[in-house]
Amino acid sequence: KNQVEQSPQSLIILEGKNCTLQCNYTVSPFSNLRWYKQDTGRGPVSLTIMTFSENTKSNGRYTATLDADTKQSSLHITASQLSDSASYICVVSGAPGTYKYIFGTGTRLKVLA
Amino acid sequence: DAGVTQSPTHLIKTRGQQVTLRCSPKSGHDTVSWYQQALGQGPQFIFQYYEEEERQRGNFPDRFSGHQFPNYSSELNVNALLLGDSALYLCASSLGFGLDYEQYFGPGTRLTVT
Numbered sequence A: 001k002n003q004v005e006q007s008p009q010s011l012i013i014l015e016g017k018n019c020t021l022q023c024n025y026t027v028s029p030f031s032n033l034r035w036y037k038q039d040t041g042r043g044p045v046s047l048t049i050m051t052f053s054e055n056t057k058s059n060g061r062y063t064a065t066l067d068a069d070t071k072q073s074s075l076h077i078t079a080s081q082l083s084d085s086a087s088y089i090c091v092v093s094g095a096p097g098t099y100k101y102i103f104g105t106g107t108r109l110k111v112l113a
Numbered sequence B: 001d002a003g004v005t006q007s008p009t010h011l012i013k014t015r016g017q018q019v020t021l022r023c024s025p026k027s028g029h030d031t032v033s034w035y036q037q038a039l040g041q042g043p044q045f046i047f048q049y050y051e052e053e054e055r056q057r058g059n060f061p062d063r064f065s066g067h068q069f070p071n072y073s074s075e076l077n078v079n080a081l082l083l084g085d086s087a088l089y090l091c092a093s094s095l096g097f098g099l100d101y102e103q104y105f106g107p108g109t110r111l112t113v114t
Helices: none
Strands: A004-007 A010-014 A019-025 A032-038 A045-051 A056-059 A062-067 A072-077 A086-093 A101-103 A107-112 B005-007 B010-013 B019-024 B031-037 B044-050 B053-057 B064-068 B074-078 B087-094 B109-113
Touching (some): A010 A019, A032 A062, A045 A062, A045 A072, A101 B044, B031 B074, B044 B064, B074 B087
Parallel strands (some): B010 B109
Antiparallel strands (some): A004 A019, A032 A045, A056 A062, A062 A072, A086 A107, B031 B044, B064 B074, B087 B109
């Protein structure tokens, strides 16, 4: 069964600190992996997208890594800000030629002043 | 340049009723996908429309149906509403049908079934 699991489920950190969110997947064959940020009650916004041949992608203070061999990805947030408080969702796409987006349940991040 | 828009923002319906949600894609996009997101969960893929046809469908019953218009806008219809249909319904648009195209999400419609 194709699955995407994220950890931790929730996380609280102080403003200015770094944090790392994890995503493990079993989707196969694999096409690409995306990280989204979703504010409460809003639609997800794309942060990064990586294909199986890429192992790192940055977007400002957000850096995503991918290990296609172990089927693991991480999202590292540097120097967190209050506005980083949101849910972060890992999404894995299945085989080319099909339309299959498998969403993780997300990690809820709360940044405190 | 307007992004993806959805209407209404919020909606309250009673069990057994029918509901229609609307989505206008980002300018220039021709593909629309619909997702259901229950509270505290990740979005679940309902279906995708391209060239006015349903191209892919997730694991949702026939009570969920849709339509895409020539201007690429789309509707999601849900019949015989159940309490479990209460969720945030997200619309996403992309340029082209396939996995390599970036999806842009709308703000969602919050449906409450009582």
